[in-house]
Amino acid sequence: MNALHDAKTQGMDCVQVFTKNQRQWKVKPLIEEEVALWLETLREMGWYETNRVVSHNSYLVNMASPDKDAQNKSIALQREEIERCEQLHIPYLVSHPGARLGTPRKRGEPNNVEGPIASDELAGLQRIVDAIDTIHNDLLGYKTITCLETTVGSGTNLGYDFRHLGWIRSRVAEPERVGFCFDTCHITASGYDMSSRKKANSVLEIFDTTAGLEHIKVFHFNDSIGEIGSRLDRHVHIGDGTCGLSCFESIVQDSRFVAIPKILETSKEENKNGELMDMVNIAKLRKMAKSSKKRR
Numbered sequence: 001m002n003a004l005h006d007a008k009t010q011g012m013d014c015v016q017v018f019t020k021n022q023r024q025w026k027v028k029p030l031i032e033e034e035v036a037l038w039l040e041t042l043r044e045m046g047w048y049e050t051n052r053v054v055s056h057n058s059y060l061v062n063m064a065s066p067d068k069d070a071q072n073k074s075i076a077l078q079r080e081e082i083e084r085c086e087q088l089h090i091p092y093l094v095s096h097p098g099a100r101l102g103t104p105r106k107r108g109e110p111n112n113v114e115g116p117i118a119s120d121e122l123a124g125l126q127r128i129v130d131a132i133d134t135i136h137n138d139l140l141g142y143k144t145i146t147c148l149e150t151t152v153g154s155g156t157n158l159g160y161d162f163r164h165l166g167w168i169r170s171r172v173a174e175p176e177r178v179g180f181c182f183d184t185c186h187i188t189a190s191g192y193d194m195s196s197r198k199k200a201n202s203v204l205e206i207f208d209t210t211a212g213l214e215h216i217k218v219f220h221f222n223d224s225i226g227e228i229g230s231r232l233d234r235h236v237h238i239g240d241g242t243c244g245l246s247c248f249e250s251i252v253q254d255s256r257f258v259a260i261p262k263i264l265e266t267s268k269e270e271n272k273n274g275e276l277m278d279m280v281n282i283a284k285l286r287k288m289a290k291s292s293k294k295r296r
Helices: 002-009 032-045 068-087 119-138 162-171 184-190 197-210 245-252 277-295
Strands: 015-017 053-056 092-095 145-149 178-183 216-221 262-264
Touching (some): 002 015, 092 178, 092 216, 162 178, 216 245, 245 277, 262 277
Parallel strands (some): 053 092, 092 145, 145 178, 178 216, 216 262
């Protein structure tokens, strides 16, 4: 509830929440009175039955796990995440695709986003497909869309290659219930270079070809501490990292993405002037969007 109040107070037009403790397997069910108050607040804000609210799933979920017990626990937790979103009228659930486990690549070894997908990764991707199909079969008719998030490819995590996301969506039985979350820090650290407008447009074209831009339901706007291809998942404020301003400009100035929620996952401190850094970052992004309108 606090997230909605903060978003309204600070003039935000979207927000991301956790519907439960993201680091615990077990959680108390939602309280009916709290759900009613949440829905009433959404109506007051004009956000009821809109795409303004996004949820993020638990960090414990690993739908790619080769361990059957672990995967079953992940399926059960992901199912609960979707059920909670459905209760709260949250249309999008951002979800990390999962880790294949097994032998990780060496530290510093770059992601291969052009060559063939490795066999152990294909096996992990298939486990994600099977898990999603199981959940969808259990929750027939649910509206919440699972938004698979781009990753940096650390350890054995899948989703660093746009083709991973397209591969999963093209093989699930109900692809309309699967979308994507495009994280600017993650794609930079995974090896996609958007540091100039030409390069940024090229990356978007690659995503369109391999996964489909029309299936992006959420953006995470984070600059990257790590260099391009570093596989380092460390966020920093807009303009203070290696993404390049063109990375963000290419998105906020694209009419195809105007209505898509754009979520900040940067640190929440104040700057030396006492300004909330969320507001500083948002101001930068809104200025980019306005500059595009002036040129038209």
